[in-house]
Amino acid sequence: ETGVTQTPRHLVMGMTNKKSLKCEQHLGHNAMYWYKQSAKKPLELMFVYSLEERVENNSVPSRFSPECPNSSHLFLHLHTLQPEDSALYLCASSQDFLAGVVFFGEGSRLTVL
Amino acid sequence: GEDVEQSLFLSVREGDSSVINCTYTDSSSTYLYWYKQEPGAGLQLLTYIFSNMDMKQDQRLTVLLNKKDKHLSLRIADTQTGDSAIYFCAERTGANNLFFGTGTRLTVIP
Numbered sequence: 001e002t003g004v005t006q007t008p009r010h011l012v013m014g015m016t017n018k019k020s021l022k023c024e025q026h027l028g029h030n031a032m033y034w035y036k037q038s039a040k041k042p043l044e045l046m047f048v049y050s051l052e053e054r055v056e057n058n059s060v061p062s063r064f065s066p067e068c069p070n071s072s073h074l075f076l077h078l079h080t081l082q083p084e085d086s087a088l089y090l091c092a093s094s095q096d097f098l099a100g101v102v103f104f105g106e107g108s109r110l111t112v113l
Numbered sequence: 114g115e116d117v118e119q120s121l122f123l124s125v126r127e128g129d130s131s132v133i134n135c136t137y138t139d140s141s142s143t144y145l146y147w148y149k150q151e152p153g154a155g156l157q158l159l160t161y162i163f164s165n166m167d168m169k170q171d172q173r174l175t176v177l178l179n180k181k182d183k184h185l186s187l188r189i190a191d192t193q194t195g196d197s198a199i200y201f202c203a204e205r206t207g208a209n210n211l212f213f214g215t216g217t218r219l220t221v222i223p
Contacts (some may be wrong), residue, residue, distance in 0.1 A: 005156070045210055090156065101161055104155045104158070105156055107154070
């Protein structure tokens with residue numbers, strides 16, 4: 001248990017579906033992150049939120065839409081995805097945006113058919 | 114951009130020591146991390162070292178940092194089958210990101 005919880009752990013969706021990934025951290029951290037892990041590629045940072053404001057968006061397609069309603073919760077809304085978006089999506093948090101150790105959740109394994 | 118490199122595979126016999134190596138390019142690193150990922154799971158933080166340290170020991174784990182050569186290593190003493198996993202080196206720079214290597218798959222042979 002790392003203090004960062006992701007749901008669902010596994011998700012299968014069609015290209016026309018709309019779904020969401022949820023992340024919750026119980027560590028009192030101020031920064032939260034979404035990473036994408038694809039086979040044979042380094043982890044890719046997708047989004048960063050600090051104190052509920054987005055501070056980083058690394059050229060992620062608009063079919064991925066993040067939401068951070070408060071400092072403990074982070075969502076990734078998914079719509080009209082492509083099969084190449086199939087990957088493990090990891091949520092992480094740290095005490096502050098530019099400082100502190102980064103803790104990861106268990107990930108949500110997404111398969112797009 | 115920053116580059117973090119690791120060898121892809123390492124096999125060791127149970128009970129031996131494992132040494133996983135990592136090189137990085139950004140000299141402004143503040144923290145350097147080792148994460149472990151077991152099949153189907155997320156990344157588990159194993160240990161980390163501040164860039165002003167040379168060595169850190171935590172039970173069976175020893176981290177060595179050579180800032181001059183930008184080289185980081187993780188030594189696992191008395192390696193067990195439960196240590197089989199992918200190990201990621203990562204550096205946190207003075208900018209705004211955490212850069213990961215591609216991971217080293219450690220296989221422990223009984």
